[in-house]
């Protein structure tokens with residue numbers, strides 16, 4: 001049984017996973033008679049069913065290529081390399097990605113297909129903003145090079161296109177120079193939502209900003225939290241990083257509302273101890289990677305993450321309403337984060353746009369689907385959008401309303417994937433690949 005990172009099992013099925021070792025075998029697979037549909041899987045860090053289908057293509061066994069031009073600040077790599085594998089080479093040269101996600105276990109293919117964003121979207125935009133060229137294999141086995149200037153519409157459909165236009169094989173990516181592998185991290189406490197939101201105005205010039213929100217605080221403390229600011233600095237501190245491995249599902253009954261309330265309160269008070277420190281870049285960007293398979297913590301039924309984009313207009317009112325909606329229904333998110341997003345790019349299905357994005361991590365139980373249905377009605381009213389790479393439950397109506405360039409996307413998909421080979425359970429659920 002193969003699942004997304006949330007381990008949330010939605011269907012009973014047996015998946016065939018294909019692992020071509022060479023590009024020719026990949027081409028042969030795509031022309032295989034009887035192959036009706038196929039999803040592409042990077043490293044399975046999307047939370048729901050974006051990379052799942054009855055037939056799955058994994059690029060893990062293809063040769064990995066990493067080439068770095070330090071002078072021109074250009075990376076050329078195969079799409080099956082993970083951010084972590086590339087970082088190992090980049091950091092030796094004091095180079096780094098312009099945009100990095102919250103885990104280094106994401107492949108370049110996955111980063112482009114989801115057009116991921118980091119803690120610096122307000123400055124750098126999405127991952128694809130630094131992608132100069134993509135080499136794509138379409139379902140008829142033809143290789144296409146596309147960029148923001150060449151075959152523009154294929155680029156706009158592929159970056160953020162959730163693997164539905166073709167297989168991303170290689171990419172050319174612009175990098176940035178850094179002074180060391182260390183980050184100055186500053187923690188700012190906020191006692192309510194107004195203060196939390198104000199920090200985004202006050203500290204907008206910091207390179208990186210992300211907040212943790214205490215979802216259990218109510219009344220005058222509602223929306224309180226910790227905002228983590230970060231910037232690259234010069235430092236010679238030695239790297240210390242330990243990796244723990246979670247080997248078993250955590251007993252599900254222990255992660256109950258009582259535990260979550262206590263944990264959030266303790267976290268809020270203990271976080272106030274050290275307000276400024278120098279940390280290794282791995283610690284700042286990828287804190288959860290210290291525990292391998294931390295997703296097992298949510299028990300054997302798994303969990304869902306709901307990542308919502310709320311427009312800047314009415315942000316205070318809408319966030320209050322949303323937090324209270326969760327609290328009234330007694331649905332507690334174990335970890336809740338908030339980030340500011342900047343201007344949207346031109347890609348048809350990319351998620352970010354001017355506003356704030358908030359994530360809720362919720363242990364799965366039988367009421368979640370019903371809860372989600374009610375939440376979705378609220379989100380439609382608020383004109384809010386759900387991030388495809390985190391989604392497990394969105395319905396067609398909400399998707400079509402919030403992804404307003406869907407028609408343009410479908411036009412390109414129909415043109416370059418005539419037989420509609422690239423599909424996932426998510427694309428079927430949302431009728432993207434009809």
Ligand SMILES: Cc1cc2nc3c(=O)[nH]c(=O)nc-3n(C[C@H](O)[C@H](O)[C@H](O)COP(=O)(O)OP(=O)(O)OC[C@H]3O[C@@H](n4cnc5c(N)ncnc54)[C@H](O)[C@@H]3O)c2cc1C
Nearest residue numbers: 042043044045046102107109110113114116117162163168
């Ligand atoms: C702990 C954690 C933190 C995260 N933090 C962030 C964050 O800060 N910002 C953010 O934006 N996201 C974040 N994510 C989500 C993650 O970055 C995306 O889900 C990413 O797409 C996962 O990459 P993957 O290689 O695991 O791809 P998969 O999960 O395997 O696939 C994701 C999508 O990419 C497609 N795809 C994968 N490889 C290819 C390819 N070669 N060609 C074409 N399509 C392909 C798949 O079909 C699928 O639609 C986080 C996830 C986790 C688990």
